[in-house]
Amino acid sequence: MPENPRANIPPGAGTDVIVIGAGLAGLMAAAQATQAGARVRVIANGWGQQIVSPGWISVCDRADDDVIAEVRGYAAIHPDHPYALAEDDAMVRGIEAFRNVAQQNGQPYDMRDKDGHNLRLMTALGAIQRPMLAPRGMANGDLTGVGGPVLLVGFTGWRDFFPALAIDNLRAAGVEARAVCIDLPANPSGTWDLWPGDVARLFDGADFRAAVSGRIKPHAKGAVKVGLPAVLGLENPVEALADLSEQIGAPVFEIPTLPPSMAGVRLSNALRRWLMRHRARVQVGHPVVRGVVANGRCTHVEVGALGHTNPFYADQFILATGGLYNGGILSDETGRLWEPLFDLPVATPPGDGREGWYGERLLQERGHPIHRLAGLRANKQMQPLGQDGGPALENVYAVGHLLAGFNPLTDGCAEGIALATAYKAVQTALQLDE
């Protein structure tokens, strides 16, 4: 590992970097800081949003052709958008870094490398979503230029995925599809409902996969692709996917279904293992309750633990605590918003309190203004801004959903922002040269 110029915390007294949060942004910040040779501690209240999201990476869903070009154009006219703050290099390099780390850990994420366009992937209801990259199983389901027929396979009696529900929507999108439900070869649980992880573990078994393939194959004649719910293996999804495709005789792809998302679980497990193997500390389960500040720098954070709070010291702190929906930003009924760890400034939206956010407006198509406001404003170094417009703290950075300036619900860029800002924050925190 390279020597890190900022590794100036004596061993045992603290780490070089503390990352707060174990979502996509937090884990990637931790991974990149670890790669750079820093000693890293991840502190998270629980696992992040990747476990309840489909698992693909939205960079700019609305882009019709080259995604990166679209983002650059957008950032040029929206200087407060996190993409503009992180600058376009950060997005490209952040995505690259993510693909490398994921690939290294047996979780390849694929994209349309030849034209840089978004993928066209189906949801469990047959709607088309357009993320830029996705775990290999999902990316295999790219419907760009695909007219069908696509075979959708469900499991009889399994409540989390009904292939027939997707047929009409797919047809409306110009993709011919047919659905079939097969009986699973084994239901070891007998009395209980299977949750996605149960099925995914079954798919880790080669015999089970062979048996499933045997039941699908007769239905797959003429199908250009075969879609199954995204539960194809937990430990070794790449092997499961290749096996099934070969045995069925058509490319197999994964369709995201109800949480927990196996793609998110696989990624979280893989990154945790990688971090631990590289001597980063990963401590999930107790929240940081307070950041302690002296002379414009954070000296340590306090974790709400059993019996007493525990202090954790570091040189640099990366906040990846999430936004309004994730606990990084809190609100009360008056509509006041605040950041709970450092009390960093958050704009309070005008109007009639929290009630005013709801009704038809919260999820309106162009997006409720609260979503753009509810976050921290930051500079190009990813340092959150204080009341005076300068960096609030010298050694604190904000990444991912915690940032203001974008709407995570309607902009179709949440994961891209996580990767770009995590990359940028690590670069500035560790003073790494490009």
Added chain:
Amino acid sequence: MTHHNPLHLIEETPFTADHCLKCNICTSACPVAPLTPLFPGPKTVGPQAQRLREPGEPSPDHSIDYCSGCGICTLVCPHGVKVMEINTQAKARMTETHGMSPRNWFLSRNELWGRLGTPFAPLANFAVRNRLLRLIVEKVFKVSARGPLPGWAGYTFRGWWKKQAKRFPRPEPESDANRVVYFHGCSTNTYEPHIGKLAVAVLEHIGLHVEIPPQTCCGLPAQSNGDFKAARRYARTNIDSLVEYARRGIPIVGTSASCMTAIKGDYQHVLGLEDEDARLVAENTYDFMEFLDKLHREGRLPADFQPIERELPYHAPCQLKAHGMGRPALDVLDLIPGLHAWEIDADCCGIAGTYGYKAEKRDIAEAVGWPIAQQVYDAGADTVICDTETCRWQITSLTGAKTIHPVELVAQAYGLSVDGYRPPVVAAAPPKDKETVPGW
């Protein structure tokens, strides 16, 4: 942690079920659910079933008996649901309604067996190591013949300490700032006294005056078997004995990370002892390695470590993860030159206190711990570091590797030895003692 929150009521264990979004993050992390069809997972038996648990009504299902209580569910929940705590309370209701099996009663009373077996150590050790007897016990009592029972040392740590203190009276310190209370737990008292002796040697090397007030079982075995009445009795005895020290701000430290979990957290969040004394004791209680880490941060930990040239795997017990203190053992061991301790990626070793001793659960316990064995084998390690005794015994039974408490390495690095004891990891190396505690 409850006292930090102004919304006290909704933070109380049973009410945290209302924070559940049914996202199933807990189910995907549970080490037991994927291994047995008898346990549907923490969400189902926890926050989901909680809605059907009315005060005074019988418990809605029995599958909860297969929860090992490792608490990984509580840790991974991003919404603050105390899943394991809810489950443990529900187990207690079941025990209240249906009574306790003789086996579970037996497993809840290790404090008693520790004391009773000590005078008859050779006979008792012969019994727990005799395959035929163990098979009979498994048939009759349903205590697994493969469950790794410890051996009796033949004397108690407390007895040893009493003699030590009498023969070599330690001078009273000038202020309470140099005092520390040691909580040894039952295992150190009767099965592994060397850990207690090394702990005391390390604390005295640091320059602290060690006090070992009367204490009993932490209550965790009784608690996890649903015997809250006994667990509260144990808890109360400990709180009453320790609270005087807590009031004076004297830290209470213990080498069993599991006992410390009980004192710091379970007394309040599971057993519901929410009084001022329980809170004071919890606030002043530290895991042994957490305490050393704290001293280091305060500049009070001597840095005269001799090198130990070894690369060793470390397992953080599930109950240690519940502390919210990170991995202080690794942070402290990092200070020893040449030593590279790395953390095994595993939630739980499977034994989960008394769970892995139960015949019907032994297979599950071994399967839960299997990732540890795999990583130990892959690394070719002959010794594993771990902070809790039952986990150490389980890891030894799963891997054949020797297991040590991190304090053994700290003592070794300080050049401390008691009764000529050397941790197995360095037993082969030539002795290079530079200090022996007077009279030891």
